[in-house]
Amino acid sequence: MKAWIVTEYGGPDVLDLREVEMPEPGDDEVRIRIHATTVSSGDWRIRGMNIPRGFKTVSRLMFGFSAPRSPILGSELSGRIDAVGRNVTGFAVGDAVFAYSDKDMGCHAEYKVLGADASIAPIPPALSFGEAAAMSFGGCTALEFLRRGRIETGHRVLINGASGAVGTAAVQLSRFFGAHVTGVCSSANADLVRSLGADEVVDYRTTDVSQSGETYDIIMDTAATLPYARAKHILAVDGTLLVVNGDAPSLLSAPFYSMSTKRRVIAGPVFGKPEDLEFLADLARDGDYRPVVDSWFDFEELPEAHRLVDSGRKRGNVVVRVMKSDPPPDKLD
Ligand SMILES: NC(=O)c1ccc[n+]([C@@H]2O[C@H](COP(=O)([O-])OP(=O)(O)OC[C@H]3O[C@@H](n4cnc5c(N)ncnc54)[C@H](OP(=O)(O)O)[C@@H]3O)[C@@H](O)[C@H]2O)c1
Structure with a gap:
């Protein structure tokens, strides 16, 4: 199969399209023929070792010292199951699914093998393969953080970076949970963020939201x-x-702020869970959540998709169409 390999940490030029061995599913695994994947800010972080201050050494220990130990990036996919292990009962060949491999990556390829108990869920009706591929990275992150924040109906919620993958999901989910939502983004994205359910939008270029005099239950x-x-x-x-x-x-x-004040500060990595994909799929089916897609790229153009993500200015998600035989992923297929 074809896959994009990262040969060393660096810019999009370190990506190389290669023929690699076809993965075979074990007894408890399924293999998915990938129709679409995404390039996320997570891919940008690992590809370039663009790691926040203080985490570089631990990240190299986790992901590899001079190049990613798992050289195929990509944490999201949609596609059809094309092979199942002998013990697998929950999936059958031909099922249309989306999946989140999270930190295990490996989705910038034509096929991906995952455990049948991994984060895999049926594609909800009304979503294309392209949109379904973009369900999880922002959706699972926003959902887990909002749950940790114990979001409630009537809460006043501020989402800073409301137009990105996590932000666009967080605005929609906060709205679903009955919160009053304020989104912070550039003015070019204000209409988008409003259309996702934000009650108010603040342009960070003209307004310092921290001096607004408002108060929020969750930021x-x-x-x-x-x-x-x-x-x-x-x-x-x-x-x-x-x-x-x-x-x-x-x-x-x-932990210091959480112990020394009545306020709580929650930080750190979160990971997707199979039940979160089911939850997001139910919301999508009911029209309460729809991944925002900034742009679509063909598989051969994946380095171009990385360049857009590197800008730090994408709107929602960047989708890569792996199967060219599909109709354009912005249409239902
Ligand atoms: N903790 C975890 O487990 C976890 C999981 C997933 C992601 N993350 C992290 O979350 C971050 C966001 O991810 P993402 O995928 O949503 O990124 P993204 O899609 O690249 O979005 C970034 C957004 O930030 C906005 N922005 C830029 N400068 C801003 C500013 N000064 N004030 C407010 N907004 C600003 C941009 O909006 P405009 O274009 O409108 O300026 C852009 O839409 C990344 O750093 C990622 O590594 C963490």
Whole structure:
């Protein structure tokens, strides 16, 4: 099969399209013929070792010293099951599914083998393969953080970086949970963020939201510009700061703030779970969640998709169409 291999840490030029061995599923595994995948900010982080301050050494230990130990990036996919192991009962050949391999990556390829108990779910009706591929990275991250923040109906929620993959999911999910949502993004993306359910939108280029005098029960920071020192001015007395994007000092100081104030600070990595994919699929089926797609690329153009993600300015998700025989992924297929 064909796969994009990362030969060393660096810019998009380190990506190389190669013929690699076809993976075979074990007894408890399924193999998926990939129709679409995404390039996420997670791929950007690992490909270039673009790691927040204080995490570089631990990241090299985790992912590999001079090149990623797992050279095929990509954590999201959609496609059809094309082979099942002998013990697998929950999936059959031909099932249309989406999946999240998370930190195990390996989705920038034509096929992916996953355990049958991994994060795999049927594609909900009304989503194309392209959209389904973009369900999980932002969706699972936003969902897990909002749950840790104990989001409730009527909460006032601020999403900083509301137009990115995590932000667009967080706005929709906060709205679904009955919160009053304020999104922070550039003015070019204000209409998009409003259309996803934000009650208010703040342009970070003209307004310092930390000096607004408002208070929020939950602040989610996906842009690393609202650390506790700034967020505390607008965080309710018993509110929660969700540090989705933060450096080592933010992570290490989180327990200190949580113990020494009535506010909670939650930081660190979160991981997708199979039941989260089912939850997001149910929301998508009911029209409460739809991944935002910025652009579509063909498989051969994957380095171009990386360049867009590297800009840090994508709107939602960047989808890569792996199977060319499919109709364009913005159409139902
Ligand atoms: N903790 C975890 O487990 C976890 C999981 C997933 C992701 N993450 C991290 O979360 C971060 C966000 O991921 P993503 O995929 O959503 O990124 P993304 O899609 O690249 O989105 C970034 C967004 O940030 C906005 N932005 C840029 N500068 C800003 C500023 N000064 N103030 C407010 N917004 C600003 C941009 O909006 P405009 O274009 O409108 O400026 C852009 O849409 C990444 O650093 C990623 O590594 C962490």
